[in-house]
Amino acid sequence: MNQTIFPTLADIYKAWRRIGGLIRQTPLVLSERLSHLWGGEVYLKLENLQLTGTFKARGAANKIFSLTEEEKKRGVIAFSTGNHGRATAYICRSLGLPVVICLSERVPSFRVEAMKALGAEVVAHGQSQDEAYQKALEIKNDRRLTMVAPFDDFEVICGQGTIALEIISQLPEVKTVVVPLSGGGLFSGVALALKSINPSINTIGVSMTVAPAMIRSLQAGKPVEIPEVDSLADALLGGIGLDNQLTFELTRCYLDRFAEVTEEEIGRSMAQALIFERQVIEGSGAVGLAALESDKITGPSPMVIVVSGGNVDMTNLLRLVEKYKT
């Protein structure tokens, strides 16, 4: 068996140099409301304002920049619940490369349309991530494309880790960082960079109660499958992969604490973020806010909450505002 090679801080710096010209440095803003509520300084790292609406553009860009000219010319393929596909399609269009996006038939249609609008060839197949993945492998092999994996990939993890370098440069005294947690690409990259720069920074991962795949896997001591359900945090759905190579180990290594939030808590935080922070945040992007607002996490101040994305159906968001406005 090949020995697994894990990324280092140097790899994340390399990613930062590579993608800097294409990716946005997102704002880090103090939330007066949350700071008052918590009793310490709370900052939001607004990746909902990233190109394509989520941090996934960072990982996709770094992966695609790492390919050879030959590989770029043949094109890439991604399987995705939406945000990863959208990011991959966007980066490919920016660089003029062909791209196929494979997804399950459960993905909401507004996400599919967004990818088609970016010029991607979209293949909808099966009822689960797993079936979509099998289809993607088939097409990849037939057409000799390069797979851009959503989280369990060296270059993707390094791309997501560039968020931590921005946080450190924007708020060098940061002591606690809260990160949405699904497959763990975002968490692994961010936590690896933070802990390498300053091991005393606290890292907290947050998942939704209905399907916390990484948390259940960590508790079991190995990757486990969990039943497929629906959630407001739809971009956090899906397993971590039973043959997980990198993110399970990295998360196990760098996670100090975790929290789980309910659908009710996520919905309320999405509504409050729009009303009070004037930010459009999708369910997956709001889990850190939900954990703080429901008093499930704490740590030394200042705290940074990574708001991972803003791709939400506006009708659904406004319905939540109607339901939770007080």
Ligand SMILES: *Cc1c(COP(=O)(O)O)cnc(C)c1O
């Ligand atoms: C993909 C995604 C996540 C989770 O990232 P992982 O690397 O799978 O843990 C969180 N929030 C949003 C908006 C996402 O698109």
